[in-house]
Structure formats: C-alpha cells, structure tokens
Amino acid sequence: MILMDEEGRKIHASCVKKWFPKFKRYLKEDSSIYVKKPNVAPNTSKFKFAHPESKLIFYHDTIVKDCENFSGSAHGFHFVDFNTIVSNNILESNSFDIIGHxxxxxxxxxxxxDKSKHKMLLHLQDIEDTKLKIILWGHNAYYMHDFLANNNSLAPVIVIVQFARVKFINGLSSFFIHHFDVSRVFINNDIDEITIYKNKLVSENGQQLSSSGIKMIASKQDTEHDDFLKNHLFSNIEDLFEPLEEKTVIIVGTVKGIRQNIRWYYLACSNCKKSAKEKESSTDKVDGSHEVAGIVTYECANLKCKNIKISVIPRY
Known part of the structure; x- marks a missing residue:
C-alpha cells in the first residue's frame, strides 16, 4: 500500500500477513489514519511508487487509529506532462500520474x-495537444469500457491515471502502461483536478470539442489469438517425415493416448539444467554395517557440477 502525509509525501507500506486482521478495518483506500510505532526498512522493490529509499512495516506492536482531521490533499496527484513522456525523459522504474482527455x-x-490481462488501448491528448497512447488492464480496462459504452457521445472525457508507469519499446515511449494492482483511474470524477482541466480545455476548444465526440480506433490488426489462427501455416504430422528444409512448424493433431510407463518430465540440476539423479548417502556404523541417510541428495550428470551441492527442479 501507499501512504501519504499532509504535505503530499508518499511512502510504501506493508503489513506482516499474520497481523493483517488487526489492521484490516483501517486499511481502506482514501481513509485517513494515525500510525504509531511502525518499523522502517529499506525499500528494495525494483519498481517504486513512492519514497525510493524506505518503507514502513506494520508489526504486532504498531498502533493504527482513525484520523478525523486530515488536512492534506485528497489524492496527492503528481502530474507529468505528456511531452516529458514522449521525449523519454522519465524512468521506467518510477511511477507518476497523468491527466488528459x-x-x-x-x-x-x-x-x-486471465481476465486481469484483458486490456484496452486509449489515445489521450493534453492541453498542449500532445498525444499519448496508453493501455489499461484488468478491472480498470472494464471500468473504462463500461463508461464509454454508456457515454460515447459525451465530450470531453477527462482521465487521470495515478501510480502509472511508462514502458519504452525499441527506445520509444509508444505505450504508456499502468501498473496492474496499484494504479487508479478517474474518469470525469467530480474532483478539483478534473474540473480545472475541463474548464481550461472547454475555454480553448469549446464548440469544436463538444461536436467532435470520441472516435473508435480503426483497427486493422488482429488480436494475438486471431493472428495465431489466421496468419500461420499449419502442418500435419505426416508432413514432418521428409522435411525439405530446416524450419519451425505448427502441428495440428489430436491426442490419442498418453504413455504411462515413462516419466513426462525429468529432474534437472538447478545450476546447469542438465539431468540429475538421486545420490545414495550412507554412513558406516560401528559394527561395520551401513545406515542409509534420511536426507535425499542429488548429483548432476554434468562434470562441471561435480562436487557442487545442487538442488533439482522438474523440467519438461
């Protein structure tokens, strides 16, 4: 979770799982709380939503209470203009907020x-007419889809994406991607930031804006699913017996049976991925007999891993 103080400063926070029930009723989006005696730890996350150096951890002795007089910003937006993004002047590892129509x-x-990977492409524009492609995922994509289905003729539609990230593809910020779990989307909400943006936009583009509406992107591209089915050549099994050239093929076939007398996977060395086998471990007893050790160990078939302690993973 992300916490924000009255000055708008943000910090990562987390709660040890077994203590979460103690704090559950207080930890709600947009709620205000007092936090006493949290632990402070280094923030080792690769992707930063807030203060890059530290994070707070709630433990058993942490005290959380409701706060009735929070005087800070309701959302603490920190907007980045579109030109900064399209000019590649922003880090992929940091989050930020945008506003546009x-x-x-x-x-x-x-x-x-996986429904969380369903997505929707939007083309946004800011006050300075800079354009940006963004992708919404999962529940945020459905939120946008449902809104536009019922408000297609409504213009302008102002969008805020909070806690988002940019993804550079081939050195270009072609797609601005919001983070699955943390990002929030605001669409024409009755909040100051959207009201101010809308008033400025309408004052500069009023009549033209209201008459243009919102257009559906003319799509000439297949989805990944359709691309696989329509744009690839499929082969029958019999076509593989006499290949004329080395190539990659997609085979169409029906599973008629599965052999049960051989393993469909093998245990692989975690170090080099070569096959590994169980190693018998035993100890000599005083009477000269052997006792098999209770701990199972493995040895790799690769000579480079000889005398190296390994673990195994199943590979297929």
Whole structure:
C-alpha cells in the first residue's frame, strides 16, 4: 500500500500477513489514519511508487487509529506532462500520474484467458495537444469500457491515471502502461483536478470539442489469438517425415493416448539444467554395517557440477 502525509509525501507500506486482521478495518483506500510505532526498512522493490529509499512495516506492536482531521490533499496527484513522456525523459522504474482527455479508443482485447490481462488501448491528448497512447488492464480496462459504452457521445472525457508507469519499446515511449494492482483511474470524477482541466480545455476548444465526440480506433490488426489462427501455416504430422528444409512448424493433431510407463518430465540440476539423479548417502556404523541417510541428495550428470551441492527442479 501507499501512504501519504499532509504535505503530499508518499511512502510504501506493508503489513506482516499474520497481523493483517488487526489492521484490516483501517486499511481502506482514501481513509485517513494515525500510525504509531511502525518499523522502517529499506525499500528494495525494483519498481517504486513512492519514497525510493524506505518503507514502513506494520508489526504486532504498531498502533493504527482513525484520523478525523486530515488536512492534506485528497489524492496527492503528481502530474507529468505528456511531452516529458514522449521525449523519454522519465524512468521506467518510477511511477507518476497523468491527466488528459480521450480522443480515440480501441476495442477490449480479451484474447488472454486471465481476465486481469484483458486490456484496452486509449489515445489521450493534453492541453498542449500532445498525444499519448496508453493501455489499461484488468478491472480498470472494464471500468473504462463500461463508461464509454454508456457515454460515447459525451465530450470531453477527462482521465487521470495515478501510480502509472511508462514502458519504452525499441527506445520509444509508444505505450504508456499502468501498473496492474496499484494504479487508479478517474474518469470525469467530480474532483478539483478534473474540473480545472475541463474548464481550461472547454475555454480553448469549446464548440469544436463538444461536436467532435470520441472516435473508435480503426483497427486493422488482429488480436494475438486471431493472428495465431489466421496468419500461420499449419502442418500435419505426416508432413514432418521428409522435411525439405530446416524450419519451425505448427502441428495440428489430436491426442490419442498418453504413455504411462515413462516419466513426462525429468529432474534437472538447478545450476546447469542438465539431468540429475538421486545420490545414495550412507554412513558406516560401528559394527561395520551401513545406515542409509534420511536426507535425499542429488548429483548432476554434468562434470562441471561435480562436487557442487545442487538442488533439482522438474523440467519438461
């Protein structure tokens, strides 16, 4: 979670799992709390949403109470202008906030089975007419989809994405991507930042803006699912017996049976991924007999791993 003080400074915070029930009723988005005796630890996360050096941890002796008189900003937005993003002047490892209005949007891409990976492409524009492509994922994508389905003719549609990140592709900030779990999306909400932006936008582009509406992006590209089915050549098994050239093929076939007398995986050395086998360990007893050790160890078939303690992982 992210905590913010009355000065707008933010810091990462987390709670030890077994103590979470103690604090659960206090930890809600937009709630205000007092926190006493948290632990301070280094922030080792690769991706930073707040203070880069430290984070707070709630333990059993941490005290949390409701705060009724918080006087800071409601959301603590820290906006980055579009030009900074498209000019590659921002770090991929840091989060930031943006505000803009929609001028085009795409279809929901639901090709992935995991609903959290469903996505929606938007084209945003800011006050200075700089354009930016963004992708919303999961529940935020559905939130946007449902809003536009019911408000397609409403213009302007002002969008704020908070705690977002940029992804540079081939050195270009072609896609601005919000983070799955932490990012928040505000669409035409009744908050000061959106009201101020909307008033300024309408004052400069009023009549033209209201008559243009929002356009659907003309899509000529297939989804990944359709691309696989439509744009690849499939082969039958019999086509592989006499290959004319070395190539990669996609085989169409039906599973008729599975052999049960051989393992479909092997135990691999965690160091080099070569095959490993169980090593018998025993100790000599006083009477000259042997006692098999209770701990199972493995040895790798690769000579480079000889005399190295290894663990094994299943590989297929």
């Amino acid at each position: 929609i001028f085009e949007y795409g279809h929901m891409d639901t090709s992935e089975q």
